[in-house]
Amino acid sequence: MTGARDDYLLDLSASRRGYALNKMCLSFKEERNRQRFSADEAAYCDEFGLSPEQKKAILDRDWTGMLELGGSIFYTYKLAMLDxxxxxxxxxxxxxxxxxxxxxxxxxxxxxxx
Structure with missing residues (x-):
């Protein structure tokens, strides 16, 4: 899924597709959630109902893949900050x-x- 592009459009369709991923990344604004994620990343992903592709992108830190799967840079950046x-x-x-x-x-x- 990786590759350099500059046209990741977060339209309504992508936003719906990435809802769970973005909701999970938004949860990182709270310290306790960052700690829970760090303790067991896969289980934390499961709590938010990520698709298998989204979960893999998160666990692999496939930043481009996250955007392709409906992630918003504003939310995925919260994960990047954890790293x-x-x-x-x-x-x-x-x-x-x-x-x-x-x-x-x-x-x-x-x-x-x-």
Whole structure:
């Protein structure tokens, strides 16, 4: 499922498809939920009724796959923060760059990421 793209549209259909995934990631705003997830990631995914593909994307940290499965970057970033990943890291993943290359592209004012 991985690959560099820049056209992840979170429309109504994708939002419905990603509801459980996004709801789970939103739950990470509470410390106790972050701790529960960290203790048993698979079981925590099961509590939210993720599809098998969504669960695999979460457990594998397949950031692109999460978006393809209806994840919103605003919610999946909460998971990335648990892993100590920056928004620049995710931007790099989504554009096929390293975090440093992505940050440099941003600093240069670029909207040309690839």
């Amino acid at each position: 100590g990943k920056s928004m620049q890291h995710l931007g790099g993943v989504f554009t096929g760059m390293t975090a440093e290359e992505f940050a440099a592209a941003l600093r240069s004012g670029g909207r040309n990421f690839g």
